[in-house]
Amino acid sequence: MVESVSKTVDTDVLVVGSEGGGAEAAIHASKYPVKVTLVTKGRMGKCGATMTAGADFTVDGKSAFEMGFKTDPKDSPEKLMVDIVKEGAYLNNQKLVEVYVRDAPSRIKELVGWGMKVIFAYGRVVLTFGPEVVKALKVGLKECNVEMIEDTMVTDLLTKNGKVVGAVGLSLRTGDLIVFRSKATVLATGGWQMVYPYTAATEELTGDGQAMAYRAGAGLVDAEMVQGIPGLPVWPPAWRFASFLPILSGFAGGYITNSKREHFLSRDFPKLRTKTDPECLATIPTKVPLIYISILTEISEGRGGPHGGVYFSLPNLEKLEEQGKRIIDLLFPNWTFHKADFSKLMERLKEGPIEVVIGANYMCGGIRINENCETNLPGLYAAGECAGGLWGANRFGSALTQVVVQGAVAGKSAAEYALKTHLLGINQGQVKSLQNKLFQILKREDGVKPVELRKRIQKLAYDSVFFIREGTKLREALQKAKEMKDRELAKLYATTKNPICNREWIHAVEAENMLQMLEITAKSALTRTESRILHYRSDYPVTDNNNWLKNVVIRQVAGEMHVTTHALTVSFLTPPKGILPYKEATLPIMESELVH
Ligand SMILES: Cc1cc2nc3c(=O)[nH]c(=O)nc-3n(C[C@H](O)[C@H](O)[C@H](O)COP(=O)(O)OP(=O)(O)OC[C@H]3O[C@@H](n4cnc5c(N)ncnc54)[C@H](O)[C@@H]3O)c2cc1C
Numbered sequence: 349m350v351e352s353v354s355k356t357v358d359t360d361v362l363v364v365g366s367e368g369g370g371a372e373a374a375i376h377a378s379k380y381p382v383k384v385t386l387v388t389k390g391r392m393g394k395c396g397a398t399m400t401a402g403a404d405f406t407v408d409g410k411s412a413f414e415m416g417f418k419t420d421p422k423d424s425p426e427k428l429m430v431d432i433v434k435e436g437a438y439l440n441n442q443k444l445v446e447v448y449v450r451d452a453p454s455r456i457k458e459l460v461g462w463g464m465k466v467i468f469a470y471g472r473v474v475l476t477f478g479p480e481v482v483k484a485l486k487v488g489l490k491e492c493n494v495e496m497i498e499d500t501m502v503t504d505l506l507t508k509n510g511k512v513v514g515a516v517g518l519s520l521r522t523g524d525l526i527v528f529r530s531k532a533t534v535l536a537t538g539g540w541q542m543v544y545p546y547t548a549a550t551e552e553l554t555g556d557g558q559a560m561a562y563r564a565g566a567g568l569v570d571a572e573m574v575q576g577i578p579g580l581p582v583w584p585p586a587w588r589f590a591s592f593l594p595i596l597s598g599f600a601g602g603y604i605t606n607s608k609r610e611h612f613l614s615r616d617f618p619k620l621r622t623k624t625d626p627e628c629l630a631t632i633p634t635k636v637p638l639i640y641i642s643i644l645t646e647i648s649e650g651r652g653g654p655h656g657g658v659y660f661s662l663p664n665l666e667k668l669e670e671q672g673k674r675i676i677d678l679l680f681p682n683w684t685f686h687k688a689d690f691s692k693l694m695e696r697l698k699e700g701p702i703e704v705v706i707g708a709n710y711m712c713g714g715i716r717i718n719e720n721c722e723t724n725l726p727g728l729y730a731a732g733e734c735a736g737g738l739w740g741a742n743r744f745g746s747a748l749t750q751v752v753v754q755g756a757v758a759g760k761s762a763a764e765y766a767l768k769t770h771l772l773g774i775n776q777g778q779v780k781s782l783q784n785k786l787f788q789i790l791k792r793e794d795g796v797k798p799v800e801l802r803k804r805i806q807k808l809a810y811d812s813v814f815f816i817r818e819g820t821k822l823r824e825a826l827q828k829a830k831e832m833k834d835r836e837l838a839k840l841y842a843t844t845k846n847p848i849c850n851r852e853w854i855h856a857v858e859a860e861n862m863l864q865m866l867e868i869t870a871k872s873a874l875t876r877t878e879s880r881i882l883h884y885r886s887d888y889p890v891t892d893n894n895n896w897l898k899n900v901v902i903r904q905v906a907g908e909m910h911v912t913t914h915a916l917t918v919s920f921l922t923p924p925k926g927i928l929p930y931k932e933a934t935l936p937i938m939e940s941e942l943v944h
Pocket residue numbers: 364365366367368369370387388389390391395396397398399400401402403404405500501502503536537538539548549550552553554556557591709710731732733734745746747748749751
């Protein structure tokens with residue numbers, strides 16, 4: 349019989365997640381006289397999306413110029429704010445946009461001060477590498493007093509009288525249950541990319557933060573807005589899901605063809621073509637949902653490859669323009685990326701096309717916050733990709749700027765709140781019931797294997813809640829998700845009973861969060877009966893500014909999913925009226941990405 353052991357950690361500010369958002373939150377909270385504890389499921393610098401990023405920081409050209417970069421001083425913070433909201437098709441919380449643009453220069457300067465190397469700056473982009481960001485954050489963390497607890501999965505928030513008073517976690521190293529008692533808690537746990545079968549994101553990103561916030565009663569906003577990444581290798585398997593290729597093709601372009609060798613993307617998007625070759629794409633933009641729809645249509649109509657993708661090749665490397673060449677030399681020296689060697693993949697590409705898919709890359713929706721990163725629950729804050737509302741219906745700027753800006757704001761807000769409050773007692777009944785739920789997975793001798801349930805969740809997400817959505821399929825997905833919840837969650841079991849370093853156990857706990865996020869994404873997508881940038885409904889193929897300029901918010905109330913729509917937060921740009929066909933509404937918004 350497995351016995352659960354528990355220990356208690358008391359802290360003022362508990363930060364969950366150690367990368368861009370979490371590390372910044374911890375650093376900025378620790379500027380106040382409070383105890384800060386940073387907990388992470390992996391090890392800092394080896395988990396989450398931050399270290400995998402390309403990585404670009406967005407900042408307006410004028411501020412970048414004033415920082416010493418050769419950018420356009422005629423650009424302005426106000427112009428950047430307007431562009432972000434237009435590209436987000438007006439669903440953005442404009443107060444979050446203001447904070448993003450206002451604080452970007454300070455956060456970038458801070459990272460540079462901690463040693464982050466900038467490899468190149470152009471337009472509104474300050475380019476570096478994800479590991480450089482994490483390296484700098486580690487320097488920042490060393491300068492302050494933060495308790496770091498790694499290899500620990502926070503599984504649920506503890507609440508008392510509607511306030512968040514702590515959390516429980518499982519130590520992956522010892523199998524112990526840890527009870528955190530905190531005055532304020534910041535969630536910076538990244539996205540829920542693992543709900544989808546194709547992604548370059550790391551395995552920790554199972555939507556834990558959003559799912560536990562939802563269970564505690566926090567609102568989730570615009571969860572239907574999922575961003576993809578085309579050009580993710582699926583075959584040959586040696587390079588499966590290597591983000592190197594989509595990042596490279598974002599600068600170098602290439603050919604995308606179907607099984608009939610037709611160049612359907614250059615046909616559908618003539619503006620993407622190189623000047624010299626009408627079939628070759630100058631760039632394969634990552635954030636353009638119209639491209640996802642073209643690719644998925646080829647696949648669903650039977651013109652895809654045997655592994656569920658389309659074909660990619662790179663015949664044009666020699667003919668790249670000066671700037672493209674320069675960026676590629678700097679980002680991928682000798683075809684390495686983050687010190688990993690991709691020269692064999694480049695050799696393989698010379699032999700002919702490889703099969704690529706669209707991956708789930710970034711979640712625009714998430715925990716609903718205000719400009720102080722406060723949620724609707726006192727004591728709970730969220731920052732980074734875990735939080736929603738900044739990007740509206742499409743992410744135009746850099747997520748890295750978002751995570752460091754919001755991390756700093758959340759840390760400050762949480763510390764100030766902690767100074768005004770005291771540790772509230774926790775509800776032992778709640779701890780006991782969470783503990784039982786977790787340890788039952790080890791005690792059960794038979795039932796549902798986590799790996800099987802996760803595969804079925806991912807298949808359902810891909811089949812019904814990916815980039816081409818339709819009411820009947822969304823309703824079916826919700827029904828199937830409910831069945832999985834009712835019939836399978838309580839039967840999950842780990843074949844290995846040892847609680848120490850038991851990945852299967854953790855996979856089982858994550859499966860509940862993945863299923864929860866699948867359900868929330870499907871419900872939001874079903875609710876929004878229009879198409880808007882990242883959210884395409886084949887049964888509602890219009891962008892409806894008369895009825896749908898509002899956010900979809902999902903909360904758990906008395907154990908039930910509660911959906912509401914909320915008026916937009918508008919502070920500087922009034923949205924337009926009118927109803928337009930989806931493609932007509934989307935193409936002009938995409939223009940800057942298509943021809944950058
Ligand atoms: C392949 C790839 C390339 C990208 N490239 C770029 C780019 O070039 N530019 C850009 O701007 N954006 C890019 N993005 C997006 C960007 O990297 C992320 O949005 C951003 O890094 C998220 O930062 P974060 O701090 O919010 O979360 P993450 O960096 O994802 O970190 C999440 C943290 O939460 C922890 N965690 C999760 N669950 C738990 C739990 N239950 N308990 C405890 N800890 C938990 C994880 O261990 C991790 O520490 C890219 C994303 C991917 C996947």
